[in-house]
Amino acid sequence: MRKFQFHPCGSFKETYQDELFLFKTDFGRLWVWISLILLFVVIPSSFGIQTLNLFSLMGIYAMAALGLNILTGFTGQLSLAHGSLFGIGAYTAAILGSRGGFPFFATIPLAAILAAAVGIILSFPAARLRNLYLCIITIGGQLIIEYVLLHWKGLTGGAEGIAITAGESGPLSVSQGTTFYLVVFIALATMIWVAANLMRTRFGRAFVAIRDNETAAEGMGIPIFRYKLLSFAISSFYAGFAGALFAYHAREISPGLFSMGMSMEFLAMIVVGGLGSIPGAVFGSIFIVFLNELLGVLARVFLETGAVTAMIPIREFFYGGFIVLFITVKPKGISTIWERTKSVFRHWPF
Amino acid sequence: MEFFLQVLINGISLGVLYAMAAIGFVMIYRTSLVLNFAHGGLMAMGAFIFLALSSWGRLPNLFSFVLTLAGAFAIGLLIEKSFHRSIMESKPIHGAILTIGLALIFKSIFTFLSGMNLPGYSAQFYEALSVTWGTVSIPASSVTVFIFSVFFFVLFGLFLKNSSLGITMRSTTENRAAALALGVPVKRVLALSWAIAAMFCAIAGIALGMVSNASIQELGFIGLKVFPVVVLGGLNSIGGAILGGILIGVLEALTKGYISASFGEIVPYVALFLMIALKPGGFFGTAEIKRSWQ
Numbered sequence: 001m002r003k004f005q006f007h008p009c010g011s012f013k014e015t016y017q018d019e020l021f022l023f024k025t026d027f028g029r030l031w032v033w034i035s036l037i038l039l040f041v042v043i044p045s046s047f048g049i050q051t052l053n054l055f056s057l058m059g060i061y062a063m064a065a066l067g068l069n070i071l072t073g074f075t076g077q078l079s080l081a082h083g084s085l086f087g088i089g090a091y092t093a094a095i096l097g098s099r100g101g102f103p104f105f106a107t108i109p110l111a112a113i114l115a116a117a118v119g120i121i122l123s124f125p126a127a128r129l130r131n132l133y134l135c136i137i138t139i140g141g142q143l144i145i146e147y148v149l150l151h152w153k154g155l156t157g158g159a160e161g162i163a164i165t166a167g168e169s170g171p172l173s174v175s176q177g178t179t180f181y182l183v184v185f186i187a188l189a190t191m192i193w194v195a196a197n198l199m200r201t202r203f204g205r206a207f208v209a210i211r212d213n214e215t216a217a218e219g220m221g222i223p224i225f226r227y228k229l230l231s232f233a234i235s236s237f238y239a240g241f242a243g244a245l246f247a248y249h250a251r252e253i254s255p256g257l258f259s260m261g262m263s264m265e266f267l268a269m270i271v272v273g274g275l276g277s278i279p280g281a282v283f284g285s286i287f288i289v290f291l292n293e294l295l296g297v298l299a300r301v302f303l304e305t306g307a308v309t310a311m312i313p314i315r316e317f318f319y320g321g322f323i324v325l326f327i328t329v330k331p332k333g334i335s336t337i338w339e340r341t342k343s344v345f346r347h348w349p350f
Numbered sequence: 351m352e353f354f355l356q357v358l359i360n361g362i363s364l365g366v367l368y369a370m371a372a373i374g375f376v377m378i379y380r381t382s383l384v385l386n387f388a389h390g391g392l393m394a395m396g397a398f399i400f401l402a403l404s405s406w407g408r409l410p411n412l413f414s415f416v417l418t419l420a421g422a423f424a425i426g427l428l429i430e431k432s433f434h435r436s437i438m439e440s441k442p443i444h445g446a447i448l449t450i451g452l453a454l455i456f457k458s459i460f461t462f463l464s465g466m467n468l469p470g471y472s473a474q475f476y477e478a479l480s481v482t483w484g485t486v487s488i489p490a491s492s493v494t495v496f497i498f499s500v501f502f503f504v505l506f507g508l509f510l511k512n513s514s515l516g517i518t519m520r521s522t523t524e525n526r527a528a529a530l531a532l533g534v535p536v537k538r539v540l541a542l543s544w545a546i547a548a549m550f551c552a553i554a555g556i557a558l559g560m561v562s563n564a565s566i567q568e569l570g571f572i573g574l575k576v577f578p579v580v581v582l583g584g585l586n587s588i589g590g591a592i593l594g595g596i597l598i599g600v601l602e603a604l605t606k607g608y609i610s611a612s613f614g615e616i617v618p619y620v621a622l623f624l625m626i627a628l629k630p631g632g633f634f635g636t637a638e639i640k641r642s643w644q
Contacts, residue, residue: 072443076441076443077443078443078446078447080450124627125623125626125627125630126626126630128630129626129630132385132442132443132446133626133630135385135443135446136385136577136581136622136626137622137623137626139574139577139619139622140577140578140619140620140622140623141623143574143616143619144616144619144620144623147612147613147615147616151612264450264454267447267450268451268454271447271451313457313458313459313461313462314458314462315458316454316455316457316458316461317454317455317458317459317462319451319454320450320451320452320453320454320455320456320457320458321451321455322451323447323448323450323451323454324433324448324451324452324455327437327444327447327448327451328433328436328437328448329436331437331440331444
């Protein structure tokens with residue numbers, strides 16, 4: 001049996017195989033098992049349905065934020081179309097589920113694939129170009145997709161949107177609650193695992209090389225155009241997948257939800273959580289969902305005193321404020337605080 | 351034919367204002383390589399200060415205009431010194447993210463202010479300036495704004511070409527490291543370029559409010575149209591920004607006149623998409639030079 005290593009006082013890698021492990025010590029592996037048990041056994045059995053729904057939303061946002069972080073944090077390409085790609089996922093799931101009669105487990109991958117295809121089309125012209133053109137084209141993409149969702153009334157139902165009835169989710173009857181929670185978090189855990197491993201492959205290394213220095217990456221023989229497209233496609237896939245789950249979560253979707261504001265919300269998540277960090281995307285989505293809940297509570301308090309108009313823009317104000325604060329003061333986000341806390345405990349009492 | 355002419359003229363008078371807004375954008379992009387998403391917010395801010403001074407403060411229009419310019423200058427300076435300065439050395443994408451945060455803050459502030467029932471513009475124009483030619487008519491406000499804009503374009507062109515500050519600005523654009531080595535105060539130049547850009551935003555915001563009756567929240571959305579404008583003209587060309595602005599204005603007005611109003615709002619972005627696909631450098635932009643140190 002392999003000897004467990006919890007607190008090695010140095011790096012004792014004896015074989016190349018040891019270097020390839022995702023976790024440096026067994027401590028990390030242990031924590032993953034503990035958190036998985038917490039996530040899948042303890043939380044579903046100890047919280048009410050409302051809290052579980054909140055957790056599901058958090059998981060959905062974390063998935064989309066993870067996708068955006070692959071594009072923005074790892075590949076260094078800013079996207080403001082993430083909200084609309086999320087919306088494409090949601091609409092595909094809703095249309096296929098409620099009109100086409102597709103089962104739950106078929107609509108979600110289809111929605112993700114469609115979002116990835118739209119992402120490829122969207123980024124195709126700009127991926128050839130250098131740094132910020134991709135960002136500019138996503139503004140156009142976001143607004144054009146919003147327009148299509150709003151005006152293609154035959155397909156999307158226009159401004160009223162689409163409602164999804166609970167019975168349409170297939171044999172497993174994934175309605176709101178425990179089952180849905182489990183589906184969301186199994187998907188999220190898989191996606192985190194895929195992303196963490198993807199970043200250690202040829203593709204992930206190429207993404208990071210493109211972020212750090214495009215010219216040097218090109219000089220090393222990385223086909224930048226193809227990798228940028230790939231990165232955008234993966235990120236759109238994540239967004240579409242999350243969006244499809246969101247459609248089942250929200251039960252009713254309308255184009256107003258998937259505006260540029262949502263893109264900026266995702267951006268706020270990854271900036272707050274940490275650009276280029278996989279736990280960062282999760283932390284960011286937890287942070288933003290909690291912030292939303294807190295502001296919701298505040299809004300209810302203010303509703304009683306009558307100052308309602310002040311509450312509408314305050315969410316945007318906080319998002320903007322946190323983006324500015326984190327990008328100027330702590331560009332690596334919460335994840336650095338997390339790392340530092342971990343290292344403090346690891347080196348205790350020194 | 352007359353309808354076409356009318357639409358064309360409306361488009362041009364709108365486009366000149368887009369050009370005015372885009373000049374500030376290009377200036378910030380050229381000197382500090384930041385895509386300024388807070389552009390619409392700066393425009394709205396200018397319009398708001400002007401409205402507040404002229405209607406609540408009851409100051410004469412020209413005086414409040416000058417005060418607004420001073421205020422915008424100060425705000426541009428403040429943004430550069432307090433926010434942009436700390437990320438100056440990091441990648442361009444961080445600058446863009448910073449301005450997205452600023453744009454959200456601006457937007458929330460103006461949504462908050464819109465609850466306070468802002469008064470409308472009460473500007474008096476010389477009616478003699480309005481042009482009527484057959485059934486085609488140009489309102490006095492458009493003519494005034496057009497004259498003002500051309501005046502500012504020329505002023506700005508002369509400033510960049512001849513003044514010592516303009517020359518240092520251009521040198522910073524060209525090569526920041528070399529400019530610094532030759533004794534150009536790069537930080538001051540950056541701060542001033544943000545301030546001047548904010549001034550142009552304020553002018554564009556006030557003028558857009560006067561000509562097209564755009565409300566202050568709408569200005570934040572109109573601010574996004576600088577992206578199609580600058581891509582059409584070339585991301586790093588100020589002359590291109592002027593031409594791109596007029597092109598986008600005409601395109602938008604023609605689409606609104608002949609196809610549908612809602613599609614007219616989106617057609618600049620379709621143009622942006624096609625332009626990046628077909629001619630990414632824009633009509634006047636220079637080809638991108640690949641340098642690893644930028």
